[in-house]
Each structure stands twice: as C-alpha cells, then as structure tokens.
Amino acid sequence: MSRNTLYYGSFVHSTSLTQLQYLVDALVYVSDGSIVWIETDVDGSQLQEVTTRHGLDLEGLSTTHDADFVQLDERDFICPGLIDTHTHAPQYPNLGLGQEYELLDWLQQLTFPREAKFTDLEYAQKVYDQVVKRNLNAGTTTCSYYASQHVSSAKVLADVVLERGQRALVGKCNMNRNCPDYYCEASPEASVEDTRALISYIRDLQPSKLPWKSANPSPLVQAIITPRFALSCTSDLMQGLGELMASEPDVHIQTHLSENRTEIQETLRSFPECKSYTEVYEKYGMLRNGTILAHCVWLTEKEMDVIKRTGAGISHCPTSNFNLMSGGARVGAMLDKGLNVGLGSDCSGGFALGVLPQLRNASMLSKMLAIQPEKPNEQANGHTGQFTDKPLPIPTLFYLATMGGAALCKMADTVGNFLPGKEFDALHVTPGTSPNFFLDVGEDRPAGQTREERRTKLKETFERFLFVSDDRDIAHVYVRGRKVGGAKQ
Numbered sequence: 316m317s318r319n320t321l322y323y324g325s326f327v328h329s330t331s332l333t334q335l336q337y338l339v340d341a342l343v344y345v346s347d348g349s350i351v352w353i354e355t356d357v358d359g360s361q362l363q364e365v366t367t368r369h370g371l372d373l374e375g376l377s378t379t380h381d382a383d384f385v386q387l388d389e390r391d392f393i394c395p396g397l398i399d400t401h402t403h404a405p406q407y408p409n410l411g412l413g414q415e416y417e418l419l420d421w422l423q424q425l426t427f428p429r430e431a432k433f434t435d436l437e438y439a440q441k442v443y444d445q446v447v448k449r450n451l452n453a454g455t456t457t458c459s460y461y462a463s464q465h466v467s468s469a470k471v472l473a474d475v476v477l478e479r480g481q482r483a484l485v486g487k488c489n490m491n492r493n494c495p496d497y498y499c500e501a502s503p504e505a506s507v508e509d510t511r512a513l514i515s516y517i518r519d520l521q522p523s524k525l526p527w528k529s530a531n532p533s534p535l536v537q538a539i540i541t542p543r544f545a546l547s548c549t550s551d552l553m554q555g556l557g558e559l560m561a562s563e564p565d566v567h568i569q570t571h572l573s574e575n576r577t578e579i580q581e582t583l584r585s586f587p588e589c590k591s592y593t594e595v596y597e598k599y600g601m602l603r604n605g606t607i608l609a610h611c612v613w614l615t616e617k618e619m620d621v622i623k624r625t626g627a628g629i630s631h632c633p634t635s636n637f638n639l640m641s642g643g644a645r646v647g648a649m650l651d652k653g654l655n656v657g658l659g660s661d662c663s664g665g666f667a668l669g670v671l672p673q674l675r676n677a678s679m680l681s682k683m684l685a686i687q688p689e690k691p692n693e694q695a696n697g698h699t700g701q702f703t704d705k706p707l708p709i710p711t712l713f714y715l716a717t718m719g720g721a722a723l724c725k726m727a728d729t730v731g732n733f734l735p736g737k738e739f740d741a742l743h744v745t746p747g748t749s750p751n752f753f754l755d756v757g758e759d760r761p762a763g764q765t766r767e768e769r770r771t772k773l774k775e776t777f778e779r780f781l782f783v784s785d786d787r788d789i790a791h792v793y794v795r796g797r798k799v800g801g802a803k804q
C-alpha cells in the first residue's frame with residue numbers, strides 16, 4: 316500500500332448534530348494518514364483537471380506521488396469510522412451470558428470471575444487479540460477500553476491495540492472494595508501506583524512500536540484512568556486517584572455513573588457527605604474535559620448541569636441498559652443541555668459488539684421515551700427542546716456514533732468526520748453483502764441516474780447500512796489511512 320491514496324466515489328459524514336452530508340462523485344486525497352483535500356461533484360471527465368489543480372499528476376500517481384487511485388463501485392460508499400466510547404475488553408467471552416441478572420448480581424456472578432482470569436497473560440493475549448480484531452471488523456476505529464484490574468494484562472491490551480492499528484484509550488480498573496477477595500486490589504497505594512505505571516508504559520510505547528511509518532506523531536493509543544465505579548473504590552483510593560488525575564491533566568478518565576437504582580442508593584450510603592452520585596466524582600476532581608461517564612440513566616437535572624459545567628461527557632449504552640434492566644437514559648434531554656454524548660457497547664453488560672447495534676437501540680429507546688404518555692422531562696423542567704422526549708433523527712444518531720464519540724474522547728480535531736486536516740479513520744461499505752441488507756432489484760446497476768437521484772439513493776443505502784447491516788458489509792476499515800480490518804482485508 317502506498318503512503319498516499321486518492322479516493323473517488325460516494326462519501327457520507329456528519330457536519331453537525333443535525334446534518335449529514337451525502338457526497339457523490341467526491342475526490343478525497345489522503346496523505347500520510349490525513350485528509351489533505353476534498354472536491355465534490357467531480358465528473359469523470361474532470362478528474363485530470365481537478366487533480367492537476369491540486370498539484371497531482373493523475374497518470375503518474377503511483378510513480379510521482381507514491382499514491383494509489385481507488386475508485387469505488389457505484390453503490391459503495393465511505394463513511395467515518397465508528398467510535399465505541401465504553402467497553403470492557405476482558406468481558407467479551409461473557410457476551411450473551413447472564414441475562415437474568417441486574418448490575419450488582421451480574422458483577423458478582425459473571426464479571427469478577429471472568430476478569431480474575433486475566434492474571435494469565437497468555438489467556439489475555441489470546442482474548443484481547445480477538446476483541447480488537449472483531450471490533451475493528453465491526454467498524455470500531457476508536458475504542459475506549461476498560462481492562463481488568465491487572466496492570467500486566469492491561470499492558471498486553473495496549474500492545475495488541477497498537478499492533479492491530481486501532482485508535483484506543485486503555486485503562487486498568489481501580490477497585491479495592493465490594494469485590495471478592497480473589498479479585499481485589501491490595502491497597503489504594505498499590506492501585507494508584509499500578510495506574511501510574513500503565514500511563515508511563517503506554518506513553519513509552521509510541522512511536523517505537525508503531526508497525527508502520529507515520530508522519531503523524533500523535534499517539535494512537537492513550538492511557539485512561541479507570542476507577543471501576545464509586546462503589547468499588549474506598550475514599551482513600553478515590554483521593555489517591557484524584558491526586559493522580561490532578562498531576563496528569565491531559566490523561567483521560569472513565570468510570571460508570573448512575574446506571575442502576577440500587578447502585579445509586581448504595582453509593583449515596585457509602586459517600587454520605589455527597590448529595591448526589593455525580594457529586595462523588597466531582598468531590599474527588601474526576602470531572603473534566605476528557606472524562607467519559609458511562610450510562611447516566613438516572614441523572615437529575617442538577618447532575619446534568621454539573622457534568623456540563625465541568626466539561627465531562629456521557630457514554631450512552633442502550634443495549635446494556637436494556638439487558639441489565641438498568642433503565643433508559645434521557646439522551647434527548649442531555650443533547651438539549653449541550654452535553655457531549657457518544658455511544659458505548661458496554662460489552663458484556665451489552666451483548667452486541669460494535670457501535671451500530673448501539674445506534675439502533677439508541678433509536679429504539681428514544682422512540683420508546685417519545686411514546687410514553689407521561690413526559691417527566693417536560694413536567695420537571697417546564698420546557699421542551701429540540702431533542703427531549705423525541706425520536707433521535709438519523710443525522711443525530713450517526714453524529715453520536717462518530718463526532719459525539721470523538722468529542723467525548725477529546726479527539727474532535729483528529730477524527731469523527733472528513734474535514735481536511737483530520738486523520739482518515741474510515742469504513743468502505745459494500746452494501747448488500749449481508750442477508751439483512753436487502754437492495755431492491757436493479758439497485759446494483761444504477762446507471763443513467765442524475766447526480767441528485769444518486770444522492771437520494773445514497774441516502775437510502777446509508778440508512779439501511781445503519782439499521783440492518785453487519786460486518787460482512789464493511790469491506791475495508793482504515794485507521795490513520797492504513798487498512799486495519801474489514802471483510803475483504
């Protein structure tokens with residue numbers, strides 16, 4: 316594969332919370348992993364002229380510019396890679412298990428015994444390799460991972476992610492209470508020290524271990540401080556982690572917040588000095604830009620205001636929230652408040668790998684909230700907004716899966732859509748490969764249509780991709796311009 320690629324065909328990406336752009340006959344030039352320029356509505360007869368204007372010789376692309384020319388089939392398109400803002404790498408072998416439990420029992424019965432196995436680094440290597448590979452093939456180009464509490468296997472996860480070329484945040488769980496003796500950290504000090512060691516390890520990984528040359532010095536894998544949730548951490552540990560966070564202002568933070576009603580009651584009992592669950596994290600300095608708060612099902616208006624004020628954001632995990640009977644997060648109200656929201660698979664609380672199933676369930680949940688006869692948001696606040704208690708529109712759903720996730724991970728300047736200057740994290744979709752993705756008769760040969768007709772067709776194809784495709788329809792997956800997965804890799 317050459318250092319540079321000129322793509323020609325259909326592209327879809329978000330430009331805002333409510334806008335998708337459907338580009339046909341687009342030329343996109345990617346150099347050293349970054350998007351240099353885009354031209355749209357370029358006829359085949361104009362290719363030479365347009366590329367010359369950008370200083371490229373179309374005939375001599377491979378020799379003069381070390382560039383490939385990739386022309387997409389008429390029904391194919393490229394969209395930005397998907398961003399999974401919350402998942403647990405050691406829990407993938409539990410996918411589909413434990414559906415009879417709610418959160419706290421599920422942790423004790425399934426999660427802790429599984430995660431405890433990750434002292435075995437050979438086991439960790441094998442599981443993590445499959446996790447990262449399958450996530451990439453499902454279109455997840457950026458992923459925020461919880462590892463187990465073991466620093467040694469969290470390092471293995473960081474290695475695997477880097478070797479496979481995924482963009483990721485990797486954190487080891489901090490947990491020293493409300494967990495079994497066989498899976499509990501020895502002391503707050505040891506927990507903080509291991510976290511510090513992981514941060515250093517991940518910083519030193521790059522760029523020496525990058526398996527390919529890149530002109531971009533920004534790290535592909537970054538550390539994230541990961542208190543499992545407030546109930547898992549003593550006040551001493553929360554204090555120690557808060558101090559570590561203060562000394563590392565650029566490091567990301569992730570935790571769970573307000574997932575399950577029993578969990579909320581227990582948390583308030585454990586931190587009686589705090590009036591709300593959100594206040595616990597605020598008290599220890601854990602809320603800031605770059606903090607990912609998973610779930611947030613039962614937030615009060617005041618708690619949303621605190622999150623907004625601190626610049627933290629929310630990972631919406633609807634599949635997990637349905638599966639563990641946690642509840643339905645009020646994403647519409649969050650968006651109306653201007654909160655950063657992304658989507659999370661929360662495997663294995665959620666049983667569906669990848670981001671598209673979360674987008675589908677986010678849509679279903681928003682419709683379910685919209686048809687409730689009682690509108691708690693309206694009643695509580697006396698206002699209705701653009702999104703509150705309404706079905707989430709398709710542009711908004713895709714925004715959550717890409718741009719929203721990028722903002723949550725503090726990567727909005729780097730990925731999420733195809734603006735020039737951003738890195739090329741993208742999916743080449745070949746519609747109609749999987750059995751559910753049903754194209755109409757003749758749709759595979761849409762010759763003789765006007766550009767507007769083709770744009771309308773692209774819009775339909777894209778909607779089907781969001782709702783009925785699977786990874787068989789994703790032929791190629793790119794991170795920083797490099798092919799790292801896909802059904803046809």
Ligand SMILES: [Zn+2]
Binds near residue numbers: 402571661664
């Ligand atoms: Zn989780």
